[in-house]
Amino acid sequence: AQSVTQLGSHVSVSEGALVLLRCNYSSSVPPYLFWYVQYPNQGLQLLLKYTSAATLVKGINGFEAEFKKSETSFHLTKPSAHMSDAAEYFCAVESGAGSYQLTFGKGTKLSVIP
Amino acid sequence: DAGVIQSPRHEVTEMGQEVTLRCKPISGHDYLFWYRQTMMRGLELLIYFNNNVPIDDSGMPEDRFSAKMPNASFSTLKIQPSEPRDSAVYFCASRSRAEAFFGQGTRLTVV
Numbered sequence: 001a002q003s004v005t006q007l008g009s010h011v012s013v014s015e016g017a018l019v020l021l022r023c024n025y026s027s028s029v030p031p032y033l034f035w036y037v038q039y040p041n042q043g044l045q046l047l048l049k050y051t052s053a054a055t056l057v058k059g060i061n062g063f064e065a066e067f068k069k070s071e072t073s074f075h076l077t078k079p080s081a082h083m084s085d086a087a088e089y090f091c092a093v094e095s096g097a098g099s100y101q102l103t104f105g106k107g108t109k110l111s112v113i114p
Numbered sequence: 115d116a117g118v119i120q121s122p123r124h125e126v127t128e129m130g131q132e133v134t135l136r137c138k139p140i141s142g143h144d145y146l147f148w149y150r151q152t153m154m155r156g157l158e159l160l161i162y163f164n165n166n167v168p169i170d171d172s173g174m175p176e177d178r179f180s181a182k183m184p185n186a187s188f189s190t191l192k193i194q195p196s197e198p199r200d201s202a203v204y205f206c207a208s209r210s211r212a213e214a215f216f217g218q219g220t221r222l223t224v225v
Binding site for chain 1: 118145156159162164170205207209213214216218219
């Protein structure tokens with residue numbers, strides 16, 4: 001069985017500062033990993049995904065994440081926060097091998113301070 | 115494509131009433147998932163279908179919950195009878211090989 005732990009339910013950064021949202025996973029098989037963003041009263045939108053190709057994955061809106069097997073981590077970063085990045089971010093794991101079933105972390109709400 | 119369409123967007127009902135949530139997946143997607151989102155438990159997978167067949171319903175909390183997918187373009191999640199603890203946002207997602215696309219959710223309030 002797989003699981004995801006997101007450290008910090010709420011993160012605040014200043015506009016222009018580095019964004020770092022942490023995600024650690026547990027999986028018995030090589031995982032596929034995802035980051036989703038949820039804006040208020042909206043569904044989830046895919047930011048980026050790791051599917052065993054390059055370990056540094058670039059996504060939309062300037063976000064990227066690095067898969068580190070030794071640390072079982074998949075942290076999300078953005079060099080410079082923008083006000084429009086304020087949202088809730090979810091890390092998710094899929095066990096791979098075509099299971100297509102996602103297990104989500106509890107989410108991290110990002111606030112951007114002007 | 116209009117994306118995954120869920121209806122209604124909001125539902126307020128009295129305890130004991132039957133509630134039916136609806137989902138129209140993206141055409142051509144052969145997987146459909148129902149999730150429930152609450153503050154306490156986050157996003158929980160309730161059930162998912164492959165080619166209209168339920169594959170895993172182990173996340174359905176009780177027998178009061180049931181889901182159907184009569185054809186590739188429609189699915190329902192039914193709660194009968196509803197209880198206040200069922201209050202949550204319910205999401206439907208459909209999936210291609212590449213990624214899952216989520217609907218905007220149905221916010222259910224049971225009073």
